[in-house]
Amino acid sequence: MTSLMENRIEQAELLTDRVELRRQVEFTVSATPVIDIHTHVFSPEFDGMFLHGIDELLTYHYLIAETFRSTDLLPERFWGMTRTQRADLVWRTLFVENTPLSEAACGVVSVLRAFGLDPRSPDLDDARAFFRSQDLHQHLDRVLAIAGASDLVMTNDPFNVREVLLWSDVTNPDHRFHASLRLDGLLNDWPQAVQTLGRRGLRVGTEPSGPTVSKLRRFLDEWVARMKPLYMAVSLPPEFNFPDDDVRDLLIREVVLPTARDHALALALMIGVRRGVNPALRAAGDGMGRADIGALDRLCAENPDVRFLATVLSRENQHQLCVSARKFNNLMPFGCWWFLNNPSIVSEITRERLELLGTSFIPQHSDACVLEQLIYKWRHARVIIAASLYETYDRLLQSGRAVTRREIVRDVTRMFSGNFRAWVGLQQTPCGTADHTLESP
Ligand code: FIX
Numbered sequence: 001m002t003s004l005m006e007n008r009i010e011q012a013e014l015l016t017d018r019v020e021l022r023r024q025v026e027f028t029v030s031a032t033p034v035i036d037i038h039t040h041v042f043s044p045e046f047d048g049m050f051l052h053g054i055d056e057l058l059t060y061h062y063l064i065a066e067t068f069r070s071t072d073l074l075p076e077r078f079w080g081m082t083r084t085q086r087a088d089l090v091w092r093t094l095f096v097e098n099t100p101l102s103e104a105a106c107g108v109v110s111v112l113r114a115f116g117l118d119p120r121s122p123d124l125d126d127a128r129a130f131f132r133s134q135d136l137h138q139h140l141d142r143v144l145a146i147a148g149a150s151d152l153v154m155t156n157d158p159f160n161v162r163e164v165l166l167w168s169d170v171t172n173p174d175h176r177f178h179a180s181l182r183l184d185g186l187l188n189d190w191p192q193a194v195q196t197l198g199r200r201g202l203r204v205g206t207e208p209s210g211p212t213v214s215k216l217r218r219f220l221d222e223w224v225a226r227m228k229p230l231y232m233a234v235s236l237p238p239e240f241n242f243p244d245d246d247v248r249d250l251l252i253r254e255v256v257l258p259t260a261r262d263h264a265l266a267l268a269l270m271i272g273v274r275r276g277v278n279p280a281l282r283a284a285g286d287g288m289g290r291a292d293i294g295a296l297d298r299l300c301a302e303n304p305d306v307r308f309l310a311t312v313l314s315r316e317n318q319h320q321l322c323v324s325a326r327k328f329n330n331l332m333p334f335g336c337w338w339f340l341n342n343p344s345i346v347s348e349i350t351r352e353r354l355e356l357l358g359t360s361f362i363p364q365h366s367d368a369c370v371l372e373q374l375i376y377k378w379r380h381a382r383v384i385i386a387a388s389l390y391e392t393y394d395r396l397l398q399s400g401r402a403v404t405r406r407e408i409v410r411d412v413t414r415m416f417s418g419n420f421r422a423w424v425g426l427q428q429t430p431c432g433t434a435d436h437t438l439e440s441p
């Protein structure tokens with residue numbers, strides 16, 4: 001009897017009208033809180049590293065690279081300017097003398113509009129006055145509310161001297177901010193790592209042998225205890241291979257994977273970045289290349305007890321990453337990273353992932369460095385994700401199966417937070433804050 005009634009209610013809830021279906025998808029995608037699983041935003045407790053405001057927004061490295069395309073100014077002159085002068089130059093070049101058409105420039109416009117500021121202003125006076133007048137904590141709450149982000153994951157580097165010093169003071173960071181333990185300093189430049197560790201009193205051999213491995217394991221154990229990261233992460237060049245006959249391979253096998261197992265921590269691999277293609281542009285001078293997804297397959301196959309998160313920078317690698325995720329259920333594709341975070345490419349990748357993986361992936365992360373970027377990164381992402389999801393439900397409808405509103409909520413919640421929570425063992429506590437519990441795959 002009950003199931004008959006439930007069945008009737010379900011039938012009544014079926015979204016068979018396309019206009020209504022689109023409306024429900026758009027509403028759900030815009031209203032569902034997201035966990036932003038990879039950012040470079042720090043919580044306010046990290047004094048000097050919590051970036052916010054118009055000058056930081058305009059001197060984001062995406063916009064610096066674009067400014068050099070529309071000015072003859074030499075990089076050394078640019079780096080000789082103060083932050084305020086750089087921001088003024090970027091504003092004049094990209095927003096006044098040119099139309100801000102690129103995704104990163106359009107993002108600044110979205111942020112300004114969210115606060116009622118004029119994106120056609122000839123200068124930055126009003127914007128600067130606005131950001132200066134904000135109470136920092138209220139402003140943070142407001143930005144997270146507009147972005148619809150319940151939690152965010154920082155990028156925490158135990159090889160960054162400035163950050164290391166701050167960690168000794170940060171005992172109780174804002175509960176919405178979680179750590180991730182970044183391993184680039186260990187895995188991408190071993191000779192430099194040896195020196196950095198040596199300066200901190202940790203003597204390790206240039207050839208990582210038994211004692212060095214033990215010291216490095218202890219080093220990571222200590223940072224896991226201090227940061228309580230949700231996962232470990234590393235960005236890798238397109239040439240990354242596994243197995244390989246280099247130091248990185250040894251460190252991954254002997255230090256990183258055992259740490260992942262001991263602490264039940266997932267390992268995020270961000271593959272395809274070529275650092276310093278144009279060093280004169282500093283962070284704006286990084287490039288990319290196509291990776292070998294076979295390396296990821298072999299890593300997943302050899303380590304079925306470790307969970308991997310993966311994002312790849314080359315558009316050409318996206319399809320193969322989806323196919324790999326179909327083979328290995330310890331592999332979770334996430335985000336449309338960096339040069340992929342443009343509407344046309346986000347749309348293509350999201351549709352491809354829905355078609356190959358259903359809802360078993362994490363559609364986007366913001367990679368925001370400056371607090372207010374969260375607003376545009378998520379607003380823009382939600383529009384594309386909603387359109388891609390609507391298209392997918394519509395195809396299902398045309399095949400003969402409608403969905404209900406409850407199913408849409410379930411699907412979006414899974415992609416926006418559920419997949420990540422399950423992957424890293426992050427539970428929702430009754431008061432709305434999150435709790436990290438360790439769990440094996
Ligand atoms: O390695 C990374 O985490 C990259 O996302 C950054 O290095 C990069 O500068 C960035 O912010 C891209 O969005």
Ligand code: ZN
Pocket residue numbers: 038039040155367
């Ligand atoms: Zn990043």
